[in-house]
Amino acid sequence: MKSLLLLLFVWFLFLIFIPRQTQGIKFLVSCGFNSTSYADSRKWASDSIPNDNFTLSDPGIPAFNSTSVEDTDYTGFGSLYRSARLFNTSASYNFTLDPGNYCVRLHFYPFQFGIFNSNDSAFDVSTNDLKLVTKFNISEEISWRAEKTNSNVTSIVKEYYINVDLKGLQIKFVPNPSSFAFINAIEILPSPNNLFNSNITKVGSNGLATITDRAIETMYRLNIGGPKLKSTTDQFLYRNWDSDENFMFSINAATEVHNTSAISYVTQNYSSIAPLLVYETARVMGNTEVVEKRFNVSWRFFVDPNFDYLIRLHFCELTYNKPNQRIFKIFINNKTAAENYDVYVRAGGINKAYFEDYFDILPQQTDTLWLQLGPDSLLSGPGTDALLNGLEIFKLSKNGNLAHVLDWTSLNGKLHSHDNSKTRLLIEQICIGMACLLMLMLLSGGYCLYVKGKKKSKMAEDAPPGWHPLVLHEAMKSTSNARPHNQVVKNFFSTPSINNRMGRKFTLSEIKGATKNFDESTVIGTGGFGKVYRGEIDGGSNIVAVKRADPLCGQGLKEFETEIEMLSKLRHRHLVSLIGYCEEQGEMILVYEFMTNGTLRNHLYGSPPPANVLSYKQRVEVCVGAARGLHYLHTGSEVGIIHRDVKTTNILLDEEFVAKMSDFGLSRAGPTLDQTHVSTAVKGSFGYLDPEYFRRQQLSQKSDVYSFGVVLFEVLCGRPVIDPSLPKDQINLAEWALRWQRQRSIETIVDPRLEGDYSVESLKKFAEIAEKCLMDDGKNRPSMGEVLWQLEYALQLHDAYIRERESFRSTGELPFGDGALSLTRIREDE
Structure with missing residues (x-):
């Protein structure tokens, strides 16, 4: 009897203190299918079969495709996407859930079912008081994603993290007028309580942002440096991890590293954050044979403007087993998120997996989010490059809203396919009328032009x-x-x-x-x-x-x-x-x-080498000529022109070795008087690119100045700007030459073919100009006019040296002019 009473007491405690059966339940719902199905190695319940834990307010229209469906985005969901449930009136799924955090996924796949074509659908979706999508159209969403990610997109999966209260969870579908809504599948999974921290570091400041009680939408989830990871590799939330290749600004700017040794989490609480497979691969910037280390490795993402974002970076040091071996900076949207970042120190060792969260706000009209990692150029450790293993980007709700209407005008300017028939007919009629009117005007105008001037007409016909x-x-x-x-x-x-x-x-x-x-x-x-x-x-x-x-x-x-x-x-x-x-x-x-003497580069280190080596004076004169051409570009019009591809192959020499700038295909107008730069995609040549322009995508005339500074060192040293055959510290000319110049020993690396052919003072001035051109901060670089003036002065110093040298050799008297120091060395040698 006592045993029975004890058992009843234990059972009573269980009923009181143990959460109800629905706590932690996983809802996997196949919509529109009439029986249980299997997809993604999981069992999915039919929404046609009565269930105590969820109800459907309106049966809508079940749709089923008897043919097989191949889904290239999420392999394993093909069978699930053969069915859907359609609603031509407002309808909702109502789930009974205990309060807590949940991951909700909505699956959409385009289909044709009788008179219903999913491409013509347009609808809103909300959960409780939260708007998820508005005017959602599957064809527009797929086209937008395919264009922005440069990938083959066949389905859309919307993933949200939502806090559910005592009311449970309602997912409501509201079709637009004269349209319909649809859904292929619904996932609801309990979300670990430690998945998101309440306070996150703000980008560009030392403050913290609070995200408590804000719903979250997953925008991107990437396995950096590794292959796509299927959902079955994630035992907690069945998350897919995409490859990052299509999002890299320049895939050659970094290289992949792999390590399958025993990787562990910094703390076991992190085990639900990401699978260990994510931390076994990474991208690093150690491949200096491809790009100089002062450049950042960059990823670009198209996101919804006017929202707050959580950027989660996953790290695990796979190479170095002590601190201060890999130190770098983190930039988010051109703002510094972290400096002197050492993964080994943060994790407390090698092969330790952890993550960092950052918060940033995207203003109105800004639909691009940049992540850039770069080495700290002031440090000289053996691994002063960057590392990243994984990346997630989450959008945070704003005033109970996560919805954003796509700007479809950027995609071929098409009209929304879900416009009602009356509006579409009216638009078509207006367009036809305007087209007829325009045609009549063109015909009339063409006749008038023909009558007024046959010569102009003929030129137009040609x-x-x-x-x-x-x-x-x-x-x-x-x-x-x-x-x-x-x-x-x-x-x-x-x-x-x-x-x-x-x-x-x-x-x-x-x-x-x-x-x-x-x-x-x-x-x-x-x-x-x-x-x-x-x-x-x-x-x-x-x-x-x-x-x-x-x-x-x-x-x-x-x-x-x-x-x-x-x-x-x-x-x-x-x-x-x-x-x-x-x-x-x-x-x-x-x-x-025709430029008889070809490119400047060919005369510096061409193959086969030129018969006559350019003298020091010829090299300075060529640089003066090129500087004059660039100075004219920068100042010869109201806003100026930025060349954007200054390099020795684009400096041509005529029969008298007069330098002329060429190849203006990448050129563009410079900033106006009230601007400091022009925002544009990065174009140019590795080795010559302005690192500030590369990092911020902000082009200015100082970007040409930087490239010209590289040219000056190239002319002085007579070697390529990137030479993988050299020792590691010499591969990049700009970095190598700057080190010698800052030690005031530039003559050590001057082209040996110039030995005894230059004035020390002229060489010193020439190197100083190049050094100033390569300043990290663009505003500290000289203008092209200043560069031209300094080069002309360097040429004058050399000419004075030549005159004084000839005078010294003929008279034996040492002058006291600009060339005195060089001539003193000549006398000592003699």
Whole structure:
């Protein structure tokens, strides 16, 4: 009897203190299917079978596809996506749950069921008082994600973390007027209480942000440096981890590392945060043979503007077994999140897995989130690069809302497919009417132009319907009453001979005749557009360079038009002149003046090496000429032009070794007077790229100054900017030369072929200019005008040295001018 009473007492305590049966229950619901199904190695209940733990307010319309479905996004869900439940009125799933935190996933897959096409659906989804999505359209969402992630997207899975109160959980679907809602599957999983901390470090400050009582949506979850991890590898929440390749700004900026040794969590409480597989792979910046270590490795993500974000970084040191071996900085949205970051120190050892959370706010109109990791250039440890194992980005609710309407105008400008029929008919009628009116206006205008001037009409007829060389537009503007862009352009277009030369249109047969039908023997170089040929025109009396666009190369129509536009507006002794163009049969060809002595790089360390080595004076004169060309670009118009690809292959030399800047395909207008920079994607060449521009995507004229500083050291040392064959500390020219220059020992690494050919004072001034150009902070670099002035002074110092040297050798008297120190050394040697 006592045993029975004790058993009853224990059972009573169990009923009181142990949570109800629904606590921790996993709802896996297959919507629209009439029986239990299996997918993703789990059992899914049908929403057609009565269940005590959830109810459906409206049966809607069950839809089932008898054919198999292949889902390339989440392998294992194909069978689940064969069914769906449709609602043409408001309806809700009501789940009985104990209070707590839950992970909720909504699965959507496009389908066709009778008259219902999921691409035509548009609806809102909310849970309790929280709006999840609004005007959701599956085709728009898939197209947007495919475009932004550069990947094959076939389904959409929305993942949320929600706190549920005593009322349980209601998931409500509200179709837009004349449309319908649908859902393929629903997951509800208990979320570990330690999954999210209440307080998170704010990016750019030492403060903390509180996220208590805020719902969370998962935007991205990446296994950095490793393959995609299926949900079955996650025993807690069945989370998928995508590969990070499609999100890297430059995949060559980092390399993968792997370690399958015994990895453990810093604390066992972290075991539910991420699987250990995430920490077995990483990306590091140790591959300095690819990119100089002062550059950051970057990931770019498209997110919803005007929301707060939680950025979770997963770390595990896989290589170093002591501190101060890998120290780096963390940047989020161009703001410093952490400095002097040492994973080994933070974790307390090697192979210790942990995570860091950061909070940041994205303002209105900002839909891009950047994560960048970079080494601390002031440190010199053997592993002063960066490391990252995993990444998660979460959007935080704002005033009870997580919904964001996609900006569909950026995707082909299509009308929303879910507009009601009356509105669509009205729009179509308006469009047809406007098209007819526009056609009538075009016909009338064309007739008037034909009557008023046959010559202009003929020029318009000669222009092909596809790519239109901008030189034609500029030539036409110069003959009109329109005010030119600036006085330089005005003077340029007022010269008839130059105007005709710039506007010369070659036939394809002329180009083929000039290049011997593009014979390989006439190729003189290759670039981002394609091959460059040596050609003879006008019966062989003029030699030209012919640049022919190759559709397989990285640059194309936009860059060609940019180059024509730039060279049509600008004219300078130190800019390569554009003679004309050819556009026939799909060809895009530009014709330039021929530069007899080729590229500057070829004269520094070309293969085969040039017959005559450039003297120190010639090198300084070339740099002065290139600086004049860049200075003109920066100041020759109202806003200036930024070259954006300054390097020795884009500095050409004519028969008298006069330097001219070339290749303006990446150039763009500079900032206006009230701006300091232009925000744009990073383009250029490794080794020459301004690290500030690379990190912040903020282009300015000082970006050209940095690249020119690299050119100066390249000219001085006579070696490539990136040379993987050299010892590790010499691979990157800019870093190597700066170290010697800061020790004031630059003469140690000067091109040995220049021995005894330069003034020490001139060399010192030349190196000082290069050093200033390579300042980390752009605002501390000189302008191109200042660089030009200093180079001219260095040239004057060298000329004075030469004069005094000759005087010393003829008279034996030591002068007291600028070259005295160098001449003293000469006398000591003699």
